Amino acid sequence: MIEVNGLTKRYGAATAVNDLTFTVRPGHVTGFLGPNGAGKSTTMRMILGLNRPTSGSATIDGRPFGRHRAGLRHVGALLDAGDVHPGRSAAAHLWALARGNGLPRRRVAEVLQEVGLEGVARRRVGGFSLGMRQRLGIATALLGDPPVLLFDEPVNGLDPEGVRWVRGLFRGLATEGRTVLVSSHLMSEMENTADRLVVIGRGRLIADQTLAEFAARGTRAGVAVRTPAPAELTAVLTREGAVVRPEGAALTVTGLSAARIGELAHQRRIMLHELAPHTASLEAAFMELTAGRTEYLAGDRR
Template identity: 60%
Template sequence: MIEAKGLTKRYGDTLAVNDLSFQVRPGTVTGFLGPNGAGKSTTMRMILGLDRPTKGTATVNGKHYHELKHPLRTVGALLEARWVHPNRSARAHLTWLAKANGIPKRRVEDVLDIVGLTSVASKRAGGFSLGMSQRLGIAGALLGDPEVLLFDEPVNGLDPEGILWMRKFMHRLADEGRTVLVSSHLLSEMSLTANELVVIGKGELVAQSSTADFVARATEQTVRVRSPQLSVLVDVLSGEDVGVREEDGGVVVSGMDSESIGELAAKHSIVLHELSPQQGSLEQAFMHLTGDTVEYATQ
């Protein structure tokens, strides 16, 4: 488990993270979201002991990173895919990491196979595509078979096939009981990947909840209705305390659930061709709850 308590980080007069507290539980993929400049990368760096908090604590399984006896066997991280020496092969890079952390050399071949890089393991990392570099970074994160994994923008620059692979891979890690924290700006992808969300803005916690609850709380729930007796339906609905707007040959109703609309239509013998609950998107919910925390707002 990852836990932040009152986490605060100042750089001179700049308050990057302010009294931030949250938990990331094992067995689930947790999305770490926030506008640019919200403090996500700074927070992840403090969890990994790369930055020291001004105040507060960030722990992994109850310990600070520097207290971990074998860090790579407890925590794996991908913060920057291109940090590998360009003249080293993928296998040489992972072998060096394994030796430096007391990890058996046979584990190198295991992780190369897991991420699908066995066939290119002898090639220079400098010639890798971004997608291959991301996979090599993940191989490094998995090298110690850690319980806790952090990924910063792991799908940046990937093609659709690579994104799908990454999504399934994250789910598999969580299904194995690992703690998985993923930072990303691709909200449509996070809605498919993350079961839980930690959302921050201006270094402060905006929300922590399941993805479904976050969307439901921050967006309007509506029902799309189509009927050959649309004008009659609209007249009936006008007598109720609901919102009705016409859209693409039907109406969108807010303020009444699909069951109630169906019962009302049946009472007035109105034939329905469609009765579909509509949910807002993660992007809509995110913009609604973080709109006043963006660093640069468009007019």
């Protein structure tokens, strides 16, 4: 389990992480989500003891990472796929790490096979594509067969087959009861991979909940209604506590189910041409809830 309590990191006058508190529990894939510059990578580096927090704490199974002996046996991480000596082969890179952590040599062959790199084990990493480097980084995280795993933007550079493989890998690791934290800014990946989300913006916590709970926080979820009597229906639904917004020729209704809207319209003999519930969108909720918390905004091209 990963526990982050009041974690803060300042660089001079700039605050990268601001009083962040959340828990990552075993048995789930937890997505760590936020716009670029939100503080995700800084937070993960503090969890791993690579950056010292200004205040607060981050522990893994109750202790700071630095107090765990033979670190790779307890925590595996992929933070930067390019952080490998380009002159080493994939096998040599992994063997150096295995030897330093008291791991048997057979683990090198096992993880290379698991990530699909056994055929290039003796090739120098400098000649690897980004996708191959990502696979090597994942192999490094798996080397010690650890119960806790952290991955920062793990699908960058992977082809569609690789993306599908890594989704299955993460879900399988969680099913085995491991703690899995996956950082990304891609909504589609979180929808297809994660069970829970920790969402931050400008270093502050926005949400710590399931995907469905987070998506439901967006106001774009609701029911689309078309009727020849929009004013009359709006009055009826508003009295029932709904929020009604005109959108073009239709109404978007939140606060009442489609079934209840249909019942009220039938009781008042109001004709409906369309009654369609809109499923809450994770991407819509993310864009809405992180608005104003994005570090860099591009202007419209005119």
